Amino acid sequence: MAEITLKGLAHSYEKTPKGASDYAIRQMDHVWHQGGAYALLGPSGCGKSTLLNIISGLLEPSEGDVLFDGQRVNELPPEERNIAQVFQFPVIYDTMTVFDNLAFPLRNMSTPEYRVKPKVLEVADILELTPLLNRKAKNLTADEKQKVSMGRGLVRDDVTAILFDEPLTVIDPQLKWKLRRKLKEIHERFNITMIYVTHDQLEASTFADKIAVMYEGQVVQFGTPRELFERPAHTFVGYFIGSPGMNFMAVEFRDNQVMFGSQPLPVNEAMERAVADASNSVEITSNNIKLGIRPEFIAISSSPSADSVPIQVTSVQDLGTYSLLTFKLNEQTFKARLPEGHSPVGETAFARFDDAHVALYIDEYLVEAGHE
Amino acid sequence: MNNKVPNNRAWLLVLPMLVLVAFSAIIPLMTVVNYSVQDVLGPNARFFTGTEWFQSMLNDDALQAAFLRQISFSLIILAIQIPLGIGIALIMPKRGWQASAVLILITLPLLIPWNVVGSIWQIFTRGDIGLMGWGLRELGIEYNITRNAGDAWATIILMDVWHWTPLVAMLCYSGLRSIPEAYYQAARIDRASKWAVFRYIQLPKLTNVLVIAVLLRFMHSFMIYAEPFVLTGGGPGSATTFLSQSLTTMAVGQQDLGPSAAFSLIYFLVILLVSWVFYTTIMNMQKDKPPHGGA
Structure with a gap:
């Protein structure tokens, strides 16, 4: 279980930020509830990926706190937070088979083999990777690779949140649809918080129950797709959501x-x-x-x-x-x-x-x- | 449907390349082949010998010994330079002026002409004025490359490691820089140990540059000539006489054109064969194994 709270969070890549423009994330408070399917929507360079990396622990925020269930985790490295992250370009371990790729996080935690195998088979089944288990991961197609990197997040029992950083960028349009459905399915099946970063409003609204729209380092609105459409809280939301915009x-x-x-x-x-x-x-x-x-x-x-x-x-x-x-x-x-x-x-x-x-x-x- | 006009004039475009390759490789090589099957006694006296030269070369004790020395030398320097080069590349600074400074420093040995390298080390190892030779003597360690074969070997290997490890390090460094940050991030999230990151991310991503590094270093070391020639002259005795030096002595020193041509061809084929076997093996390792059993 994890409720992710961001308290007075701000981040700057500069050592001594001078003005507001030096901040990639400006002062913000936000709560991601356990089990929600969220999207983080915004144009390139608005700080979405920075925010995601702060949540996963790849980045330490320069100001404010990240709380998991009320516990401050600012200094905890990613390996000690119970999260998984899927990146824009599929990350797979080239020399390993699909099976070994999926088993990798478990083996790193010294899970006994007799527990690794059923778990890997289960995840492979959900992701429809079973026929590929003995193939070298290097020779897979982009969408298969992305499924493998998602699978590595799913095999771990302790994962309470999966963060997606524009995971479908390199996937063919027809397959995007299928993979997004798969994600929803997984979300419904496991009680996992999912945060999905994208700049595509359609992708955000088909995946998420609630969307946080980011603009210049701030969440300007957090609401259902319908709320974003009907009552944009900020002119940027009005302009960014809808085609054409407001x-x-x-x-x-x-x-x-x-x-x-x-x-x-x-x-x-x-x-x-x-x-x-x-x-x-x-x-x-x-x-x-x-x-x-x-x-x-x-x-x-x-x-x-x-x-x-x-x-x-x-x-x-x-x-x-x-x-x-x-x-x-x-x-x-x-x-x-x-x-x-x-x-x-x-x-x-x-x-x-x-x-x-x-x-x-x-x-x-x-x-x-x-x-x- | 099929109205393609047959036109073979495109072959003309290949012609300049063909002429170039003919002059740079085919004709010289064929000359060698020509010599290797004849006994040339004078401008008008030559006899066809068939495979006689090849047989005698393959059975020559001195050459066999030189061949073994050569193989050992190549294997030893590969075993040192490849891991060392990877290691150096791993600890090199990744960005900033330090990265540039280290890159320049590390490239310096590569810029020195081969026989100059030999001369540098020849002076370096002298007991009277060389820093290493003198230093070792002062430390009470007996060290003499002109008398002790072990010392000569160690010095030649050290010299080659100093001269060529930077090449391996630079190739690996470029390979490492091309690994996207996301791989390291994913590995952290997957809780991979440092060793696992090296074994499953860095090393696989380095495969291609390592193939190049191994091939280059193997071919280079197998043909090594100027450095040991200047440093030890092949001695003491013939302890550091490698293949190229035996060949030069035979072809230039003794003017035994037939045998040395046959020897050259064998030499050439060995390099080709080893390189090919190595390359094919590595490339096959990346393919999927045919399914049989397994998980």
Whole structure:
């Protein structure tokens, strides 16, 4: 059993970090519960791998603590934490057979042979490696190798968490799907905490129950795939999750209206009040007020209605199950998703933003408004 | 369907290469073959001898002794240089200016011409002015490479180890640097001991460079000439007379063209055979064994 807690954790690769930009991980607190399937999602260089290596013990954090079940493990080397890690490129021991590869961690712990064999056979069976057991690991295909490196994590009875560092990067697309299913299966069968690092939102949402989105060394949102989609807590989450990402408008409160540049925006009262408050607030000095709307929630029509705004359509791309419409509003490019069979629109059209799905962001973070 | 036009003109492109190889290898080698089956007495007096030279060479006691010395020498220096080279590569600094400094220092012996190496060691081992010779004498150890065969052998081996271990170390160093960090990390998570990391990660990843190192060192040492020639002149007696020196004495000193040609060919075939057997064995070790029983 292991509940992994990160307390006031920060890490810098510099010896004497000067500013926030020197930190790969910025001050963060986080709890991974026992038995959960988690994904750590974010762009390259956002600190996901650093975080993973800190959890596994390959890196010692420069500040803060890593707790396993409340026990501080900062200084414990990886071999003394009960975790396994699967890397981006499959790590296998070339000269050994698949069987010996799987048995390796057990033999390193001086497990008696009569207990090694059944365990290896069991894991090989789950991973469908049984026919390959006598083959040299060197001659396997990439996905078989990656299964072997996963298997080495599974053979140990004491493993309570498996960390995956973009494990499917080198795997063919069709096999990715299969392997991901396999991972889920393993997760359901063993009560193991799994943390899966990826930059692919589809991969994250098919694997994980809960996703932590990382941006510039911080977890900006931790939630279910649905929460990430519907209520992005940070503009980055809105932009990063969804395809295409969320549209953002920098707005201000002027002439008793919510203005996007020179364009007044029809929003509901609650939102209007929230924007007005933010604009007049003494605490918020940055004037960084944005409204966000997902492309899915912009309705396009060729005739105006009460709360629509006029737009210039730049292009329409047919993507099979839906069309992607690109338009300009106040000189800024927006994307809208048109359902299949939507009637074609001309160069000028009208867009209506679905009130329930317009979100307010102050200093890039979500502010709940308009849901009283 | 099949409208390929047969066109053999591509062969012309191979022609320049063929001419080059002909002049650099085939023609000289064929000349040797030509000599090896004839007894050349003068410009117009030559007789075909068949395999006679080969037979006499193979049965020559002096040559057999030189051959045994040669094999022993090659095996001894391989047994020392390969593990030593791996060991040095393992403890060399991995990055920073220290890495560059060590690399330069370690490469220096490789840059010295072979007969200069011989001269350096010849002076080094002299009892009157050489640091090693003088030092050993002062320590009360009897040491004389011109009189004691054991001393001569030890010195030649030491000299070769000093001269060529850096090559093995450099090859291994480059091999070690190419192992991705993830392997070491995975090994830590798998709780592998230091020895297991060496045995199952580093050594397998070094196989390819080690094959090159062993082949190069074997061929080199099997043809060693200038260094012992300068250092001991093959002595004392013929204790350090290796194959190449016997060959030179026969071909250049005595002008016995026929026998030395036959001898050269045998020499050449031995190197080829050993290298081939070694290479094939190593490559076969990496293949899957045919399934029979097992786990």
